[in-house]
Amino acid sequence: MELKGRTINGGDVEGEAVVLREPFSFTGDFDFNAGTLIIRDHPLFGQKIAGKILIIPIGKGAVNAPIGLYKAQKRGNAPAAIICRKADPLTVECALTVDIPIMDSFDRDPIETIKTGDRVKIKGDEGVIAIED
Amino acid sequence: MILTKDEESMAEGKSGPGIERCMKLLIKYGEALGGERLVNVTSAHVFNGYPLDLLTELAEGADGSGAFTTLHPFMSLSDPSACEAMGISEKHYSPKNEEHEQKRQVYKRLGFFETYTCTPHLVGNLPKKGDFVSWFGSGVQLVANSIIGAKQNRDGAVVNMAIALTGKAPLQGLYLDENRYAEVLVEVGDVDLAQLSTTDYGAIGYYVGGRAQDKNTVIDGLSRSMTLDQIKYLLTPMSTSGAVSICHIVGVTPEAPELKAALGNKAPKEKIHVGKREISSTIETFSHAKSEVDLVLFGCPHCSIQELKEIAIGLQNKKVGMNQRLWIGTAHQTYDLAQTMGYSQIIEKAGGTVARTCMATLPDCPIPEDVKVIVTNSFKTAHYVSAISRGRIEPIIGHLEACVQAAVTGRWEGEC
Numbered sequence: 001m002e003l004k005g006r007t008i009n010g011g012d013v014e015g016e017a018v019v020l021r022e023p024f025s026f027t028g029d030f031d032f033n034a035g036t037l038i039i040r041d042h043p044l045f046g047q048k049i050a051g052k053i054l055i056i057p058i059g060k061g062a063v064n065a066p067i068g069l070y071k072a073q074k075r076g077n078a079p080a081a082i083i084c085r086k087a088d089p090l091t092v093e094c095a096l097t098v099d100i101p102i103m104d105s106f107d108r109d110p111i112e113t114i115k116t117g118d119r120v121k122i123k124g125d126e127g128v129i130a131i132e133d
Numbered sequence: 134m135i136l137t138k139d140e141e142s143m144a145e146g147k148s149g150p151g152i153e154r155c156m157k158l159l160i161k162y163g164e165a166l167g168g169e170r171l172v173n174v175t176s177a178h179v180f181n182g183y184p185l186d187l188l189t190e191l192a193e194g195a196d197g198s199g200a201f202t203t204l205h206p207f208m209s210l211s212d213p214s215a216c217e218a219m220g221i222s223e224k225h226y227s228p229k230n231e232e233h234e235q236k237r238q239v240y241k242r243l244g245f246f247e248t249y250t251c252t253p254h255l256v257g258n259l260p261k262k263g264d265f266v267s268w269f270g271s272g273v274q275l276v277a278n279s280i281i282g283a284k285q286n287r288d289g290a291v292v293n294m295a296i297a298l299t300g301k302a303p304l305q306g307l308y309l310d311e312n313r314y315a316e317v318l319v320e321v322g323d324v325d326l327a328q329l330s331t332t333d334y335g336a337i338g339y340y341v342g343g344r345a346q347d348k349n350t351v352i353d354g355l356s357r358s359m360t361l362d363q364i365k366y367l368l369t370p371m372s373t374s375g376a377v378s379i380c381h382i383v384g385v386t387p388e389a390p391e392l393k394a395a396l397g398n399k400a401p402k403e404k405i406h407v408g409k410r411e412i413s414s415t416i417e418t419f420s421h422a423k424s425e426v427d428l429v430l431f432g433c434p435h436c437s438i439q440e441l442k443e444i445a446i447g448l449q450n451k452k453v454g455m456n457q458r459l460w461i462g463t464a465h466q467t468y469d470l471a472q473t474m475g476y477s478q479i480i481e482k483a484g485g486t487v488a489r490t491c492m493a494t495l496p497d498c499p500i501p502e503d504v505k506v507i508v509t510n511s512f513k514t515a516h517y518v519s520a521i522s523r524g525r526i527e528p529i530i531g532h533l534e535a536c537v538q539a540a541v542t543g544r545w546e547g548e549c
Contacts, residue, residue, distance in 0.1 A: 008161065008164075009161055063180075063271070063287065064180065065289060065290075066290055066291040066292075067183060067184065070184065071184060074184075087165060089166055089287070089289070089292075089306070090289050092161075092165045092166070093158075093162060093288075093291055093292050094289070096158045096161055096162055096291075097158070097291045
């Protein structure tokens with residue numbers, strides 16, 4: 001299955017999806033030393049997002065979030081790409097800081113369509129993400 | 134995005150690889166947010182917590198800044214002149230200061246002004262109404278938009294640095310007049326305006342931030358005779374309990390000579406009433422009937438020279454209690470003036486510590502274990518001390534004079 005959307009920063013990557021249903025922050029919800037989610041009382045607490053495709057409705061958080069993600073990338077702990085239902089300015093800045101693909105505004109809701117663990121292929125330059133069956 | 138020839142050449146790397154990277158980032162960022170072009174930025178105030186490698190990469194090849202640029206305070210306590218008095222070990226501050234020395238070399242090359250304050254407008258970085266600016270610090274962003282009338286977005290730390298280095302920013306968000314009007318109307322009623330204390334103003338801001346969240350706001354019904362310090366305590370908590378970026382104050386904000394101008398001649402989408410009940414219930418969030426006091430904390434945001442004067446007056450011929458600490462954060466330029474005026478000598482002779490550093494990240498340093506109760510005049514401080522210490526430390530809110538009194542007697546008498 002394919003979803004068409006808007007590419008903000010392009011590139012082709014593939015990886016395993018990690019899907020969150022809540023607004024996400026690289027400052028409060030992410031441990032850049034471990035590359036894992038640290039959202040309290042969340043079923044995905046401890047889930048690794050390093051090298052994976054992070055799928056979120058929208059971002060939130062403190063203005064130093066891009067620095068946290070930069071530190072994560074230096075340790076090999078950044079996600080491979082970020083897919084948003086609607087990208088907020090701070091999440092766009094985060095992705096651009098570490099130069100990973102970021103897309104939003106899809107023809108189908110990525111949160112409802114993609115499940116954690118699905119293999120996802122990002123074809124950023126074509127504005128397409130493909131979910132493998 | 135439509136670019137000028139100069140902007141194109143910057144984006145092609147003619148001004149060095151750092152500027153190229155900054156321009157490409159700003160262009161993609163601006164396109165994502167619907168910006169059709171870039172504008173020239175006159176004033177920047179930048180974060181001082183970049184890792185050295187990121188700062189070096191962004192500034193590679195640049196030998197100056199694109200806008201008048203000042204620096205935010207150290208994000209850890211690293212004013213060595215104050216560390217000993219505050220009981221902070223050299224092991225804690227020394228490595229941070231070593232890295233900072235290396236960053237200073239970059240700042241010097243770029244011509245960034247080493248202000249190290251969260252109140253750049255008080256030390257010479259003062260834009261005009263309508264100027265496009267990029268200031269780091271959520272509290273002072275509110276000052277830029279709401280008091281000065283300069284145009285400021287809630288930029289993240291990297292966009293903030295890219296704007297300072299290039300002097301360019303995408304035309305979007307609060308840079309556009311049509312996005313600056315208020316949606317939330319705050320009506321202040323059933324209070325005696327002449328009797329409102331600085332603590333009351335802080336309570337109004339903290340209450341409004343929690344309700345307005347990130348929406349543009351206008352406050353009607355306050356007196357134009359508020360001092361800049363009172364306005365500072367009114368605005369700052371709106372970005373602590375919420376994420377308000379612009380709060381028009383009718384009669385004070387340059388864009389809000391009257392209410393309908395702030396609302397863009399439209400009806401507000403939401404109304405919030407603030408009166409006696411709202412103010413007192415907000416103060417009660419951080420209040421305490423009577424208590425022993427361990428630490429009295431001023432300076433988040435940085436104390437103005439007027440506040441240092443008031444603290445000095447309160448401490449004249451007095452001593453901070455044997456078991457109490459009094460810590461005050463301010464800009465080093467303000468500290469110099471306070472010395473000229475004799476205020477810092479009075480405070481220091483009484484046993485207080487004036488640190489030229491950031492007080493917001495105080496819990497980042499080892500607050501002495503025996504500190505259980507902190508008294509402060511700032512809702513922002515109370516909020517963060519409570520959140521970051523995870524309840525280990527109890528903050529109490531009070532008026533400046535009452536806080537100074539508590540430092541001397543070691544007791545909070547329940548009068549805010």
